[in-house]
Amino acid sequence: LRIGYRGGNVAWIEDVFVDEEYRNRGIATKSIEEAEKIIKKRPQYTSVCLEVVPGNKAALSLYYKLGYNRLSLITVRKDFHQSNDGVKDNILGFEFKIS
Numbered sequence: 083l084r085i086g087y088r089g090g091n092v093a094w095i096e097d098v099f100v101d102e103e104y105r106n107r108g109i110a111t112k113s114i115e116e117a118e119k120i121i122k123k124r125p126q127y128t129s130v131c132l133e134v135v136p137g138n139k140a141a142l143s144l145y146y147k148l149g150y151n152r153l154s155l156i157t158v159r160k161d162f163h164q165s166n167d168g169v170k171d172n173i174l175g176f177e178f179k180i181s
Contacts, residue, residue, distance in 0.1 A: 083096070092127065
């Protein structure tokens with residue numbers, strides 16, 4: 083895990099990763115909670131964001147459980163080579179492939 087201060091009043095928790103053999107032991111939860119404590123000590127930061135690939139259901143579930151329930155940024159991507167992978171979903175009335 084790494085904390086990124088990209089400017090403004092929003093901090094970012096980046097690169098959350100727990101080796102597969104150590105998952106489901108609360109390590110990511112505790113790490114995120116500790117990162118939040120560090121960020122809260124800097125009063126200029128009023129919120130914290132995480133980025134997650136939409137197909138990473140385990141991470142999405144964890145982040146939601148920890149209170150990350152606001153969408154504030156959507157990254158869109160264009161592949162240069164055709165791909166049939168990805169589930170389609172509607173977001174704000176537009177159809178996107180979710181990868």
